[in-house]
Amino acid sequence: MTLRTDLLPALAAFESAARHQNFAHAAEELHLTASAVSHHVRKLEGRLGIVLFQRHARGVSLTPEGRQLADAASSAMADMDSVLGALHRARDVDDVVRISTLHSLAYAWLLPRLPRFAAAHPRIRLHVDTEIALARFDEGGPDLAIRYGQGPWTGLSAQPLMEDTLFPVASPKLEGLSQLRDAADIAKLPLVSDLSRQGWPDWFRGAGVRAPRFDERYSFSDTTGALMAAVQGLGAALARERIAAPYFTDGRLVRLPGPALPTRARYFVVTPAHRRPRPAARTFIDWLLTQPGQPDPGAAATQGVAPSRRKVRQ
Numbered sequence: 001m002t003l004r005t006d007l008l009p010a011l012a013a014f015e016s017a018a019r020h021q022n023f024a025h026a027a028e029e030l031h032l033t034a035s036a037v038s039h040h041v042r043k044l045e046g047r048l049g050i051v052l053f054q055r056h057a058r059g060v061s062l063t064p065e066g067r068q069l070a071d072a073a074s075s076a077m078a079d080m081d082s083v084l085g086a087l088h089r090a091r092d093v094d095d096v097v098r099i100s101t102l103h104s105l106a107y108a109w110l111l112p113r114l115p116r117f118a119a120a121h122p123r124i125r126l127h128v129d130t131e132i133a134l135a136r137f138d139e140g141g142p143d144l145a146i147r148y149g150q151g152p153w154t155g156l157s158a159q160p161l162m163e164d165t166l167f168p169v170a171s172p173k174l175e176g177l178s179q180l181r182d183a184a185d186i187a188k189l190p191l192v193s194d195l196s197r198q199g200w201p202d203w204f205r206g207a208g209v210r211a212p213r214f215d216e217r218y219s220f221s222d223t224t225g226a227l228m229a230a231v232q233g234l235g236a237a238l239a240r241e242r243i244a245a246p247y248f249t250d251g252r253l254v255r256l257p258g259p260a261l262p263t264r265a266r267y268f269v270v271t272p273a274h275r276r277p278r279p280a281a282r283t284f285i286d287w288l289l290t291q292p293g294q295p296d297p298g299a300a301a302t303q304g305v306a307p308s309r310r311k312v313r314q
Contacts, residue, residue, distance in 0.1 A: 003176055007047060012152055013040035014052060015077055016060055018070035030119040089313050096125045097284045100145040103130035105267070106224040108243035110146070112297040124280045143281035144271045146288075159285075161267040162242065162292035165260035166198060169227070169244060169253040170236040183207035183258035187214040190235035194219070194226040198263055203238055206261040227253070242267070 016026035017037055027034040045052050052066035062070055101110065101190055105270035106128055115125070131140060137156070138146075151158045170177060176189060189211065193199050194214050204212045218234055220226045223243060231252045239253070240263065247253040269285055273278055277285060 003143040006120045007044065008196050010047075011073055012077075013037045014044050014191055015070065015073040017041060017053070017060070018066065019074065021061065022059055022091065024292060039302040066135045079171060095123055095280055096127060097144070097278075097281045098127045098129065098142040099140040099284070100129045100131065102146070102148060102222065104227075104240075104243045105146060105148070106130045107224060108246050112246070113291055113294070115297075116294075117284065120231075120287070121283060124283065126284070144269055144285060147268050147270050149265050149268070153270060155273050156270045157273045158268040158270045161269050161289065163266045164240045164242045166263050167260045168203065168236050168256040168258055169230060169239040169247070170256055171231055171252065172254050173233050175228075176238065177254075177256075182259055184209045184212065185256065186236055186256055187212035190217040190219045192216075192220070192226045192229045192235045193236040193261050194223050194238075195221055196223065196238075198238075198261070199266065200238065203258070203261050207258045 010183070013026060013036075014034070015031060016040075017028050019024050020026050020029070023037045024034045026032075030037065040050060048069075050065045051063050052069060053060040054063055062087075069204055092135045099171075107184070109200045110128070117124075119127075142182065146161065147153070148164075167199065168183075170189070174189070180186065180189075187204065191200055191214055200214060200216060204214070217237075218229050220229060227239060227244075227247060228240075231247065235254060239247070239255075241260065242253075244253070248255070271281075271285070276282075
C-alpha cells in the first residue's frame with residue numbers, strides 16, 4: 001500500500017493515541033476532540049483493513065498489528081523531529097553574526113549605533129566579543145572583527161572603516177585644570193596612558209612642545225581604563241575622537257588645549273580571506289561601512305573644550 005498525504009493526519013493521531021494509550025490524552029496534545037482522534041484512527045484502520053486498537057470499558061490497547069505500526073510511526077516522528085530541529089538550529093545560526101572588537105570601540109562607538117541596525121534588521125542577532133588579543137578566525141570563531149591598526153594582515157581581507165585623531169582630555173574636577181594656558185602646561189599635570197603605539201611623547205611632539213618633562217603616573221592596558229581613570233580625576237589622558245563622544249556628552253571629560261593629532265593607525269573591518277561572509281554577516285558589514293558618515297547618536301565629540309588663555313604653540 002502506498003502512503004498518501006491524506007493519511008498523514010490519521011497517522012499523527014494514531015501515533016499520539018498509541019503513545020498515550022488514551023484517545024483523550026492524544027486529543028489534548030493535538031488540540032482535537034477525542035471523537036476526532038477516534039475518527040482518524042478508524043479511518044486508518046479502514047484503509048489498512050486491520051484493527052489497530054482493542055476498545056474496552058477502561059480504554060484502549062494496541063493490537064499486535066497496532067504495536068508494529070506504532071513502533072514505525074514513533075521512529076518516523078522522531079526522525080522528523082530531529083531533522084526539523086537541525087534545520088531550525090541551522091536557521092538560527094545563519095541569523096547570528098559574531099563580532100570581535102576592542103572594548104573601547106564597542107562601548108563608545110558601536111553600541112550607540114546598534115539600535116539603528118536592530119530596527120533595520122530585527123531577525124539578525126549579534127554576538128559581540130571584546131578583547132585586546134587579535135581574533136582567531138578558526139571554526140566557531142567570529143565572522144568579522146573591527147581592528148585598529150595599520151594592516152595589512154596575512155590571511156585576512158581588510159576594508160578601511162574610518163580614521164581617527166588623538167587629543168588630551170581630563171575631568172572637569174582635575175586639580176590645576178583652570179591654570180592651563182597651552183599644550184606645554186599639560187606636561188605639568190599627572191598623566192594617564194594606555195598601551196597604544198602613539199602616546200604622550202608623540203602628542204607633545206605633534207603639539208610643538210620640545211622635550212617636555214612629564215609625569216606619566218598611571219598606565220592601563222586598554223583605552224577604556226585610561227579614560228575612566230581620567231574621569232576619576234587621576235590625571236589627563238589621550239583620547240581618540242571616535243571613542244570620546246559619550247564622555248563629552250555627559251560632561252565626565254573635557255578636551256584640553258592642544259591640537260588633534262591624526263593617528264597612524266585606523267579602523268578596519270576584517271574577515272577571513274579564505275571564505276566569503278555569510279549573508280547575515282555581509283548585511284552587517286555593509287551597514288557598518290556606512291556608519292562613519294552618519295552623525296553620532298546624541299553626541300558631539302569635540303564639545304566640552306577647556307578654555308585656554310592664549311593661542312596654543314604649534
